[in-house]
Amino acid sequence: MERIRCDRTATWRGLQNLFTNGGQTFDLRRAFADDEGRLQAFSQNAPHVFADLSKNLIDRATQQLLFTLARQCGLEQHRDAMFSGAAINTTEQRAVLHWLLRSPASLADGADALAGERAQVHTVLGAMLAYAQSVRADDAITDIVNIGIGGSDLGPQMAVLALDSFVLPGKRFHFVSNVDGHELAAVLQRLKPDNTLFLIASKTFTTIETMTNARSARDWFESNGGKDVGRHFAALTTNVAAAKAFGIRTTFGFWDWVGGRYSVWSAIGLPLAIAIGEQGFREFLGGAHAMDEHFRSAALEQNLPVRLGLLDIWYRNFHRFTSRSIAPYHSALRRLPAYLQQLEMESNGKCVDAQGQALRFGTAPVLWGEPGTNGQHAIFQMLHQGTDVVPVEFVAVKKPRHDLPGHHNLLLANVLAQAQALMVGQRDTGGHRNFPGNRPSTFLLLDELTPTTLGALIALQEHRVFVSGSLWGVNSFDQWGVELGKVLAKDLQVRMQTGDVSGLDSSTAGLLQRLR
Ligand code: F6P
Numbered sequence: 304m305e306r307i308r309c310d311r312t313a314t315w316r317g318l319q320n321l322f323t324n325g326g327q328t329f330d331l332r333r334a335f336a337d338d339e340g341r342l343q344a345f346s347q348n349a350p351h352v353f354a355d356l357s358k359n360l361i362d363r364a365t366q367q368l369l370f371t372l373a374r375q376c377g378l379e380q381h382r383d384a385m386f387s388g389a390a391i392n393t394t395e396q397r398a399v400l401h402w403l404l405r406s407p408a409s410l411a412d413g414a415d416a417l418a419g420e421r422a423q424v425h426t427v428l429g430a431m432l433a434y435a436q437s438v439r440a441d442d443a444i445t446d447i448v449n450i451g452i453g454g455s456d457l458g459p460q461m462a463v464l465a466l467d468s469f470v471l472p473g474k475r476f477h478f479v480s481n482v483d484g485h486e487l488a489a490v491l492q493r494l495k496p497d498n499t500l501f502l503i504a505s506k507t508f509t510t511i512e513t514m515t516n517a518r519s520a521r522d523w524f525e526s527n528g529g530k531d532v533g534r535h536f537a538a539l540t541t542n543v544a545a546a547k548a549f550g551i552r553t554t555f556g557f558w559d560w561v562g563g564r565y566s567v568w569s570a571i572g573l574p575l576a577i578a579i580g581e582q583g584f585r586e587f588l589g590g591a592h593a594m595d596e597h598f599r600s601a602a603l604e605q606n607l608p609v610r611l612g613l614l615d616i617w618y619r620n621f622h623r624f625t626s627r628s629i630a631p632y633h634s635a636l637r638r639l640p641a642y643l644q645q646l647e648m649e650s651n652g653k654c655v656d657a658q659g660q661a662l663r664f665g666t667a668p669v670l671w672g673e674p675g676t677n678g679q680h681a682i683f684q685m686l687h688q689g690t691d692v693v694p695v696e697f698v699a700v701k702k703p704r705h706d707l708p709g710h711h712n713l714l715l716a717n718v719l720a721q722a723q724a725l726m727v728g729q730r731d732t733g734g735h736r737n738f739p740g741n742r743p744s745t746f747l748l749l750d751e752l753t754p755t756t757l758g759a760l761i762a763l764q765e766h767r768v769f770v771s772g773s774l775w776g777v778n779s780f781d782q783w784g785v786e787l788g789k790v791l792a793k794d795l796q797v798r799m800q801t802g803d804v805s806g807l808d809s810s811t812a813g814l815l816q817r818l819r
Pocket of ligand 1: 452453454455504505506507508509510513563564649782785
């Protein structure tokens with residue numbers, strides 16, 4: 304299928320013209336005053352998520368041209384290629400099928416080209432959920448320790464925290480990712496071997512951090528009287544043979560067509576399945592599947608992942624904004640910014656296109672953020688009055704799951720106030736109290752934070768990253784940029800022991816000598 308890179312289309316130049324002739328001086332306050340239908344035109348209902356996009360620096364003509372750009376770049380064909388199972392991860396010759404992990408078994412029919420993969424998905428899912436249920440029923444297991452890093456940590460960790468009000472009482476969840484032994488040591492000192500289940504989560508089962516932590520956990524288990532590694536360790540991996548060689552007999556597999564940062568829906572989601580149970584996990588998959596169907600079938604003009612991804616292009620390549628701030632107004636979503644950082648920055652942080660050609664435009668923005676209202680007392684100063692404009696993405700939840708009077712009303716009033724303040728600003732001739740305003744934000748609204756709505760929210764983010772990556776022409780599904788550091792660390796690990804600095808640059812040599 305043919306993908307045309309965004310900067311090679313005529314529409315790209317058309318967008319540049321729109322930007323120079325009005326786009327860069329666009330004023331939100333004027334736009335609302337001039338257009339009574341602005342909220343309607345710039346809001347979008349998607350499964351389980353409502354989005355108000357109206358406080359963004361975009362007018363109808365620009366939005367229209369962005370849809371044209373998407374069509375010219377072959378976005379729909381590229382999306383369909385992913386859903387057909389084509390090997391769109393071209394640098395690794397792999398299909399991209401994380402969406403299949405949440406596609407119901409009942410969708411399969413005789414013509415299903417992915418019938419084999421679908422059957423495998425549901426076999427592992429069934430086994431993993433049965434195991435999750437057995438762990439839930441096992442009162443002796445009180446502590447579940449997930450050992451994994453990157454996608455084998457951030458997804459399940461974010462989701463278990465997000466759904467804490469659904470977590471089975473009596474079970475505690477710990478996430479150990481860093482090779483820094485302080486992290487594992489701090490967790491281990493609170494555990495008893497007989498009451499602990501270690502989940503070794505690694506797609507490759509070779510990641511040095513995870514293998515180091517897994518070995519130390521097993522040593523701790525055995526030297527503290529733990530008897531049955533088979534009962535107290537399970538592995539979540541595509542490399543079942545390596546897990547078996549490690550001595551783990553309970554393994555749940557997945558496949559090379561699931562990228563690490565897209566793997567929370569696979570066996571990597573086991574901590575979440577234990578936490579919220581089979582039904583909850585199926586609802587999580589169901590919410591994501593509803594968003595998949597929306598992305599797959601809604602016209603571009605009413606397609607929320609498409610609208611968000613196109614806005615990302617407009618901001619990054621025309622306004623040249625270099626970052627996006629994530630402000631979840633729900634404390635349980637406190638790891639959402641970290642999760643989204645990997646999703647966006649590992650997927651689209653590329654400076655060459657899928658053919659290896661250098662790009663002369665910006666790709667992934669920096670993502671960062673803090674939950675509201677905490678962020679208001681730390682980073683929002685810069686968002687309101689700093690020299691850089693940073694689009695903010697608010698995530699708010701209408702109904703709370705606590706009954707403390709007054710809190711939720713205050714929380715929601717604050718998220719509304721921040722979005723309003725960013726936009727309207729405040730004139731003050733004295734300078735220090737002047738708020739320039741006209742600062743853009745998107746408002747994502749969930750009715751409640753449940754497994755279903757969380758699944759939909761995460762799938763929405765996956766697909767919006769697909770959209771921008773697709774137009775930029777990059778391969779959003781590889782991550783070669785993490786490899787060099789891994790290779791150098793291996794060499795330096797030996798040098799740290801021997802003290803050999805030959806051939807090193809003088810900075811690295813000097814630091815190594817100080818560190819020994
Ligand atoms: O180093 C990057 C990375 O490959 C991520 O893409 C991945 O999520 C993480 O490492 C962990 O990899 P694994 O699950 O194979 O241990």
